[in-house]
Amino acid sequence: MSRSAVSESYCRRYDIASIGFRREAGVTAAAEPVCHLDVRFGEGYSVQFKLQGRAAGIGETVRRLLGDGSLECARAVDPAALEAELAALFREIDGRLQRIRHEQEVQRIRYLGxxxxLNGKTxxxxxxxxxxxxTIAMHRDGGRQQAMLQASALLDGLYDGSIVMRPPSTR
Incomplete structure (x- = not known):
C-alpha cells in the first residue's frame, strides 16, 4: 500500500474514513467513462456520487483511499504523478464535500434552548x-415577543444560510 500526504491532509479536513473508487466504461463506446465514489466519514455516514470524463480517470489507478493517506492501487504508479492526480480529484469534489458537511452540521443542531x-438581524x-x-421568543427592544415557527422552516433557513445558530458564548 502506498501513502499520500495530500490525501491524509484532505481526509483529516473532512473527517473521511475512506473513499472507494469503481470505474466503469460509458454506456456506449463513445460515452465518457464514469467513476463511482463511495465516501465514508468518521462519524459513520456515507455518500455516493459519480465522476465523469477526465476526473473519472482516477478510478483506473486508485481502488481505495483510507483516512490516514494509505492507498490501494490497481497498478504501480509514479508517486509524484499520483499526488498531482489526487490533488486534482480533491479540487473536483471539494464543493460537494463542503455541502455534505454543511448538511450534516445542520442535521445535528438541537433547536430547543x-x-x-434570521438574516443577520432578528x-x-x-x-x-x-x-x-x-414557540420562539424574539428579542425586541429589550424584551421578548413570542411567535410560532415550523421546525421545517427553521431547517430550511439553516440549510440556505438565512438563519444561523448563535454560538453559546455570544448569547
Whole structure:
C-alpha cells in the first residue's frame, strides 16, 4: 500500500474514513467513462456520487483511499504523478464535500434552548417544541415577543444560510 500526504491532509479536513473508487466504461463506446465514489466519514455516514470524463480517470489507478493517506492501487504508479492526480480529484469534489458537511452540521443542531439569528438581524430563542411547531421568543427592544415557527422552516433557513445558530458564548 502506498501513502499520500495530500490525501491524509484532505481526509483529516473532512473527517473521511475512506473513499472507494469503481470505474466503469460509458454506456456506449463513445460515452465518457464514469467513476463511482463511495465516501465514508468518521462519524459513520456515507455518500455516493459519480465522476465523469477526465476526473473519472482516477478510478483506473486508485481502488481505495483510507483516512490516514494509505492507498490501494490497481497498478504501480509514479508517486509524484499520483499526488498531482489526487490533488486534482480533491479540487473536483471539494464543493460537494463542503455541502455534505454543511448538511450534516445542520442535521445535528438541537433547536430547543438555542438562539438563532434570521438574516443577520432578528434574534430569537426556541423555547418550546411541540410536534415540530416551535414557540420562539424574539428579542425586541429589550424584551421578548413570542411567535410560532415550523421546525421545517427553521431547517430550511439553516440549510440556505438565512438563519444561523448563535454560538453559546455570544448569547
Amino acid at each position: 438555542n438562539t438563532f439569528v 434574534v430569537f430563542d426556541v423555547v418550546e417544541d411541540v410536534d415540530g411547531r416551535l
